[in-house]
Amino acid sequence: MAEQWSSVERLRLIAVLQDCEDQLAVLENIMPNTSMGHLEVDSTCTAHSSVMMWEQRKKAAQQCQAEGAGVPSDSLAQVEYDRNFVAEVITNLLKELRVTGTFHTLLSTIEEEKERKARIRDFILREEEGRRRTKTLQRELVDIRKEKVVELQRCDEMIAHLKDQLQETKARTELEMKYVSRSSELQVYQEQKLNSMKEKELEAELMRMQQKLEEERCSHIEMERFLKEDQSALEEKLEMWMERYEKDMEDKQQELNTMKNNRASTLAQLQELAKQYRESEQVVIADRVEKENLRREREKEDMEWAAAIKVQSWWRGSMVRQGLGPFKTGKKPKAKEGKKGKKKKK
Numbered sequence: 350m351a352e353q354w355s356s357v358e359r360l361r362l363i364a365v366l367q368d369c370e371d372q373l374a375v376l377e378n379i380m381p382n383t384s385m386g387h388l389e390v391d392s393t394c395t396a397h398s399s400v401m402m403w404e405q406r407k408k409a410a411q412q413c414q415a416e417g418a419g420v421p422s423d424s425l426a427q428v429e430y431d432r433n434f435v436a437e438v439i440t441n442l443l444k445e446l447r448v449t450g451t452f453h454t455l456l457s458t459i460e461e462e463k464e465r466k467a468r469i470r471d472f473i474l475r476e477e478e479g480r481r482r483t484k485t486l487q488r489e490l491v492d493i494r495k496e497k498v499v500e501l502q503r504c505d506e507m508i509a510h511l512k513d514q515l516q517e518t519k520a521r522t523e524l525e526m527k528y529v530s531r532s533s534e535l536q537v538y539q540e541q542k543l544n545s546m547k548e549k550e551l552e553a554e555l556m557r558m559q560q561k562l563e564e565e566r567c568s569h570i571e572m573e574r575f576l577k578e579d580q581s582a583l584e585e586k587l588e589m590w591m592e593r594y595e596k597d598m599e600d601k602q603q604e605l606n607t608m609k610n611n612r613a614s615t616l617a618q619l620q621e622l623a624k625q626y627r628e629s630e631q632v633v634i635a636d637r638v639e640k641e642n643l644r645r646e647r648e649k650e651d652m653e654w655a656a657a658i659k660v661q662s663w664w665r666g667s668m669v670r671q672g673l674g675p676f677k678t679g680k681k682p683k684a685k686e687g688k689k690g691k692k693k694k695k
Contacts, residue, residue, distance in 0.1 A: 359450050366443050373436045377429075434462075448587070468565075472558055479551045486544050493540060497533040504529055 441454045504526050669676045 359446060363443060363446055366439050366446070370436060370439050370443070373432055373439070376432055377436075468562075475554070475558075479554075483544075483548070483551075486540075486547065490537075490540050490544065493536065497537070500529065500533070 438455060438458050441458070442452055445451060445454045507522065668674050
């Protein structure tokens with residue numbers, strides 16, 4: 350689960366866990382020494398020893414409660430065990446948080462502890478059930494013995510009462526006594542045999558549980574070795590990646606510096622080009638203004654030229670119509686005038 354923590358949340362969580370770790374260390378220094386010493390998680394500890402320790406603690410707690418005494422040493426040892434366990438879990442969790450920012454170690458440790466306690470609890474229940482059955486059979490055996498003793502007492506009383514009777518009655522009574530004694534012994538033997546068989550079955554089951562615990566211990570050792578090797582490999586990879594990260598950061602920093610230098614030179618070139626563009630733009634604007642003035646002058650000249658042509662055309666027309674200048678007409682001949690007169694006379 351893996352949830353992703355932000356940097357601030359990771360720092361806060363690490364600070365809280367470090368505070369807890371310091372408080373546990375202080376608790377270790379102020380706790381009194383116990384007779385059992387420090388209890389550590391040992392994979393070689395069997396379920397039978399765990400059950401015996403649990404029963405001893407239970408009896409000690411009941412005795413202290415009945416006597417009104419202080420806290421027993423077993424309880425202090427249990428507290429010391431719990432403190433060591435929590436301190437170890439917090440230390441591993443801090444390491445994982447600093448490295449990966451996750452808390453898989455806490456979850457796996459909790460699951461392992463739950464499984465271990467469940468196995469011990471199951472074994473304790475089976476052990477208690479076996480002891481209850483043994484006690485029940487023992488009580489039944491005691492009851493049978495009491496019944497047989499009572500029956501023997503009745504037989505003895507009957508023998509004492511029949512001592513004064515005839516010899517044949519005495520012989521019959523002796524036979525009955527022998528039969529009853531043999532029957533009682535046979536029943537007792539049968540019960541003892543049955544109890545012995547049940548005890549052997551319980552011992553065999555206990556041996557199987559011890560073998561299973563030994564297998565679990567071996568598996569735990571193998572798993573621990575594998576995890577250590579995996580952790581070493583991961584640490585080597587982490588170191589390699591950190592070196593590669595630092596090298597890449599240096600390369601990227603050099604590239605960034607180069608890009609900054611190129612950007613500065615490019616910016617200077619861009620400013621120079623902008624300056625040249627402004628100068629060229631001013632030249633283009635001046636050229637456009639000059640061309641516009643020339644166009645206007647040409648249009649003005651064309652208009653003046655057209656107006657002059659029109660004036661010349663009008664003047665020439667006027668001179669032609671009025672006969673002025675080179676277009677002036679000469680006097681007509683007289684003959685022509687006579688002919689015109691004759692024509693008029695007619």
